[in-house]
Amino acid sequence: MEICQFLFNKGAILVLKFAEMDSKTLQEYRAGLLKRYEDFKSQSLKYNMSRGVPCKEQLDLSMGMLDITDYKSDDSDFRNYGGIDGIPEAKQLFAELLEAELDEVIVGGNSALNMIYDTIARAMSFGVLGSEVAWGKLPKVKILCPSPGYDRHFAICELFGIEMIVVDMKSDGPDIDAVEKIVSEDETVKGILCVPKYSNPDGITYSDEVVDRLARMKTKAKDFRIFWDNAYAVHHLYSKGDTLKNILKACKDAGNEDRVFVYFSTSKISFPGAGVAAMATSKANASMIKKQLSIQMIGPDKMNQFRHVRFFKNKDNIEAHMRKHAEIIEPKFSAVLDILSAELGGKEIAWWKKPNGGYFISLNTLDGCAKEVVTMTAEAGVLITPAGATFPYGKDPRDRNIRIAPSFPSVNELKNAIEIFCVCIQIASINKLLLKK
Amino acid sequence: MEICQFLFNKGAILVLKFAEMDSKTLQEYRAGLLKRYEDFKSQSLKYNMSRGVPCKEQLDLSMGMLDITDYKSDDSDFRNYGGIDGIPEAKQLFAELLEAELDEVIVGGNSALNMIYDTIARAMSFGVLGSEVAWGKLPKVKILCPSPGYDRHFAICELFGIEMIVVDMKSDGPDIDAVEKIVSEDETVKGILCVPKYSNPDGITYSDEVVDRLARMKTKAKDFRIFWDNAYAVHHLYSKGDTLKNILKACKDAGNEDRVFVYFSTSKISFPGAGVAAMATSKANASMIKKQLSIQMIGPDKMNQFRHVRFFKNKDNIEAHMRKHAEIIEPKFSAVLDILSAELGGKEIAWWKKPNGGYFISLNTLDGCAKEVVTMTAEAGVLITPAGATFPYGKDPRDRNIRIAPSFPSVNELKNAIEIFCVCIQIASINKLLLKK
Numbered sequence: 024m025e026i027c028q029f030l031f032n033k034g035a036i037l038v039l040k041f042a043e044m045d046s047k048t049l050q051e052y053r054a055g056l057l058k059r060y061e062d063f064k065s066q067s068l069k070y071n072m073s074r075g076v077p078c079k080e081q082l083d084l085s086m087g088m089l090d091i092t093d094y095k096s097d098d099s100d101f102r103n104y105g106g107i108d109g110i111p112e113a114k115q116l117f118a119e120l121l122e123a124e125l126d127e128v129i130v131g132g133n134s135a136l137n138m139i140y141d142t143i144a145r146a147m148s149f150g151v152l153g154s155e156v157a158w159g160k161l162p163k164v165k166i167l168c169p170s171p172g173y174d175r176h177f178a179i180c181e182l183f184g185i186e187m188i189v190v191d192m193k194s195d196g197p198d199i200d201a202v203e204k205i206v207s208e209d210e211t212v213k214g215i216l217c218v219p220k221y222s223n224p225d226g227i228t229y230s231d232e233v234v235d236r237l238a239r240m241k242t243k244a245k246d247f248r249i250f251w252d253n254a255y256a257v258h259h260l261y262s263k264g265d266t267l268k269n270i271l272k273a274c275k276d277a278g279n280e281d282r283v284f285v286y287f288s289t290s291k292i293s294f295p296g297a298g299v300a301a302m303a304t305s306k307a308n309a310s311m312i313k314k315q316l317s318i319q320m321i322g323p324d325k326m327n328q329f330r331h332v333r334f335f336k337n338k339d340n341i342e343a344h345m346r347k348h349a350e351i352i353e354p355k356f357s358a359v360l361d362i363l364s365a366e367l368g369g370k371e372i373a374w375w376k377k378p379n380g381g382y383f384i385s386l387n388t389l390d391g392c393a394k395e396v397v398t399m400t401a402e403a404g405v406l407i408t409p410a411g412a413t414f415p416y417g418k419d420p421r422d423r424n425i426r427i428a429p430s431f432p433s434v435n436e437l438k439n440a441i442e443i444f445c446v447c448i449q450i451a452s453i454n455k456l457l458l459k460k
Numbered sequence: 461m462e463i464c465q466f467l468f469n470k471g472a473i474l475v476l477k478f479a480e481m482d483s484k485t486l487q488e489y490r491a492g493l494l495k496r497y498e499d500f501k502s503q504s505l506k507y508n509m510s511r512g513v514p515c516k517e518q519l520d521l522s523m524g525m526l527d528i529t530d531y532k533s534d535d536s537d538f539r540n541y542g543g544i545d546g547i548p549e550a551k552q553l554f555a556e557l558l559e560a561e562l563d564e565v566i567v568g569g570n571s572a573l574n575m576i577y578d579t580i581a582r583a584m585s586f587g588v589l590g591s592e593v594a595w596g597k598l599p600k601v602k603i604l605c606p607s608p609g610y611d612r613h614f615a616i617c618e619l620f621g622i623e624m625i626v627v628d629m630k631s632d633g634p635d636i637d638a639v640e641k642i643v644s645e646d647e648t649v650k651g652i653l654c655v656p657k658y659s660n661p662d663g664i665t666y667s668d669e670v671v672d673r674l675a676r677m678k679t680k681a682k683d684f685r686i687f688w689d690n691a692y693a694v695h696h697l698y699s700k701g702d703t704l705k706n707i708l709k710a711c712k713d714a715g716n717e718d719r720v721f722v723y724f725s726t727s728k729i730s731f732p733g734a735g736v737a738a739m740a741t742s743k744a745n746a747s748m749i750k751k752q753l754s755i756q757m758i759g760p761d762k763m764n765q766f767r768h769v770r771f772f773k774n775k776d777n778i779e780a781h782m783r784k785h786a787e788i789i790e791p792k793f794s795a796v797l798d799i800l801s802a803e804l805g806g807k808e809i810a811w812w813k814k815p816n817g818g819y820f821i822s823l824n825t826l827d828g829c830a831k832e833v834v835t836m837t838a839e840a841g842v843l844i845t846p847a848g849a850t851f852p853y854g855k856d857p858r859d860r861n862i863r864i865a866p867s868f869p870s871v872n873e874l875k876n877a878i879e880i881f882c883v884c885i886q887i888a889s890i891n892k893l894l895l896k897k
Contacts, residue, residue: 074541076540076541077540079537082537082539082540086529089526089529092526100516100519101733101734102519102731102732102733102734103513103514103519103731103732103733104511104513104727104732104733105733132569132570132761133569133757133758133760133761134757134758134759136757136758137756137757137758140755140756140757144581144585147585148581148584148585148596148620149619159585159596175755175758178755179755179756182586182752182755183585290541290758294539294540294763295539295540295541295758296538296539296540296541296542296758296759296760296761296762296763297538297539297761297762297763297764315619318577318612318615318616318619319574319577319616320570320571320573320574320577321570321571321573321574321612321727321732321733322571322733323570323733324569324570324733324734324761324764325733325734326731326733326734327734327761327764
């Protein structure tokens, strides 16, 4: 990942760091910004960059899968009852994608999030393989949450009363020293929630060392689990994507094969909500889950699975399909990054990185500015993920992280929206700096 | 519901009651039956009547819904994220079917069973509206199970460690005197599981009085719930179907509007597994559930919901569609009933009823014969629902109830299968009677 430069010359104009400006200059500068802000406000704009939502052109890429008219294989009618862990053809496809064995794979309904919720819900009600007692019967259950992270993961923990322990994200994944220390000491820490590739929101891919240490580390809880939400496994923005070490294999090699649940879905490959989700885990875990699933439901939507399998066929085709997605959204990421650089570069009031994939750009403001920025931006008609959402309990301890989701708006809308956003960041930063002066 | 006659003349031959035959006659009769049984066995037949599965011709009825190419309404693209409780068009359709208000309806994924599991799972983890404590935190939770009943309901209770209390099924629903007594006395009884129309397996429809008394009854548990699995609401076999009183309204009228969760699905209307499920409940319950669902998942498969709405449009069309289903499966029910009458009528070794709808014929053998019958039948290649499955814990106290699911095999296969079944019933009955002589 390329770290953007913040100190640079714009043509011949030297960009000043805001902190080095005097109060009068800042006030004058702010006056200009406020004028721009009011101009935008008067346009009654309505942009939504709050969630990682594919745009229409991306959805159109998969319409071909709806042309299928025959929902039968040689020995199965996928329109009828039968089967709990996915049709064999879908298991084969996801086994290839997840680098797993066929009997390590369960292909389910429409979202990995639902599979993660279900796994945690079952752990709370029944425990996982090797649990002496259902997690929900324990006086306290904790889960490690590398942060900033995915707000929907945090919401699941909060719903179940699971205590979330923040672990800092570093450039190669969660602070693994901290993780190792906590899990080795605290028996009530039962798991860690990871988005290991193009992480939400930072776009960070875990290093091989972090993967290996997660797989290998000693955990005080015998039934510790890694929830590995590989949501962006094939979601590269450029021809050369990041690579992520196979944690299933790493766990096997370390003798901890039951430690990890890997999740994946086609929500941002085919259709969000009408896609297919899959998980991979040890055979023993998969076997236990399949038994529970056979009570939980009658089976997944096999017709939809078959639609996907017929259309995508194999990993190569999915990768080719994802290059088409990248062609659509990469210009949007570029537009955002260009404007961020042009408007904020060198001012030392915001820091961000250029991700190689995924759906987000994560930006840190000066401490204590994020909420103000998001509120101001919303008032000008640009909806951004609420400040704090990227941290457990919605509480960003430094009130600085903001997640930008560039995929949905058009490039022109984005340019407008990000310009407003940058104006708001500058105003909020000056407000903050003036307070200190 | 028409009760079949068991004592009758077959032409000029008076059919003898088995219990009135002497041992020698029974032995001779059995020898003939065993010969027929061995003949069947030698044919290596393979028939499956174990579950209520639609046949190919039924599935073909809904193929038209797959022709839709446009998944957008005026203001929504159903291919994308958004919405947790179903698309407005689907809510409208199911509100009409379930006789509920729009904001009392949640349209979900592919099976009512999964919705029931989810409701119970959430009750165990978080309680329901009005619960002082999550059901799973209580030392004991009990649910009333009218029996014979639906094995998959029982499996959910068993998985969660919920104690199941058997309540007898009468011809107008569960023994409502017993239900009222138990729920008024025992605070740990938190609910009752009902298939109120064309019940699985008996085909019984609850009377208005039973519905009213369920809605009205005083319950010791303040957070008592009726799980109303209206799986066969529109699944009539004949032009005049049974009618079921609207329990949502009955509960409202009785001042207990939060008492009931109504479930429904198109599993046996369109495609099992690729259908749409819905629930209806009080606005307050629905509001609480929607909040939880927004954490549990990203939303249902809206494209599939739209497919269903475009195809079925309204209740009238669904009823017309169900008449086509009935045209296909009614002859199968007739074939079974005819053979049961011809082979077993008047012998006083088996009792059954002719249902007006649903998917099953429920048959009672002499006490202590059901397991033997199902085992013998399986050995001759005819798979029937395991004996005992229609009771909690798989334990039929009188070992006599057998569920027959006639929908899937062809009429010819059915005739063969039921003939074998009847031979097995007669052999097992004679075995039992000879033991007593």
